[in-house]
Amino acid sequence: MKRLLILVSICLVAPVAAQTSLPPAPYADRQLDDPQQEAAARDLMEELRCLKCQSQSIADSNAPMAGDMRSQVREKIAAGESPEAVRSWLVERYGNWVSYDPPIASVVTWPLWIAPIVLLLAALWLARGRFRKPKDGE
Template identity: 80%
Template sequence: MRILYFVLLAILAAPIAAQTGLPPAPYADTQLEDPAKEAEARELMEELRCLKCQSQSIADSNAPMAGDMRSQVRERISAGQTPDEIRQWLVERYGNWVTYDPPMTAMTWPLWIAPIILLIAALWLARGRFRRKKEKS
C-alpha cells in the first residue's frame, strides 16, 4: 500500500517538478517606454514562431522560452538593432523554422512547390471527372 501511495505522489508531483524555478526574463511581459520601439518590437514578435508551442507567435505564447525571446527582441530593439538584424540573429541561433516566412533554400523548396503540384493534380483529376460526366450525358 505504501508503494501505491508513493507512485501516486510521484505522479501528482510531476507537473510541479516540470515548472522552471527561474525568474521570467526582464522584458518578457514589460513593454518598452518608447511607443515607436515597442511597436517595432511587437511587429517583429508577431513574425516569429514560438519554438515550444510551434503554432503560436512569440507575442501570443505564454511559454517561458517565448518570454525569453520577447525579452531578447525588446532588449535588442532598445539597443538600436533593426528588426532584420534581430531576425537574422534568431535564424542563426534557432534556424529558419523560427520565422513564419522561411526563405527558399534547398531544404524548404518542397514546402513551396508542393501546394502548386497538388493544385495542378487536383485540377487534372477534376478535369477528367467532369469530362467523363459530360460524355455520359
C-alpha cells in the first residue's frame, strides 16, 4: 500500500516538474512601441496557427510556444522585416501547416482545397437520389 501511495504521488508530481522554468520571451505579451509595426505584427499573428493548440492562432493562444512565436514575429517586424518575409521564415521553419492559408500549389496541400468540393458534390449526388420524385413504376 505504501508503494502504491508513493507511485501515485510521483505520477501527480511529474506534470508539475515538467513545466518550464524559463522566463517568457521578451515580446510574448509586450507590444511594440511603433503602432504601425504592432498592427502589422498583430495581423500576421492572427494568420499563424499555434503549433501546440492547433485550433488557435498564436495571437489567441496562451501556450508558451505561441508566446515564443509572438515574440519572434514582433522582433523580426521591429527589425524591419516585412510580414510576408516573417511568414515565409516561419513556414520554412515549421512547414505550411503553421499558416491558416496554405498555398494551393503544394502537392501536400492541394487535397485540403479539393476535398470540400468533392464532399459537397458527393452530398449533392446523395441528396438528389434521396429527394428525387419516384417514377410511376417505382
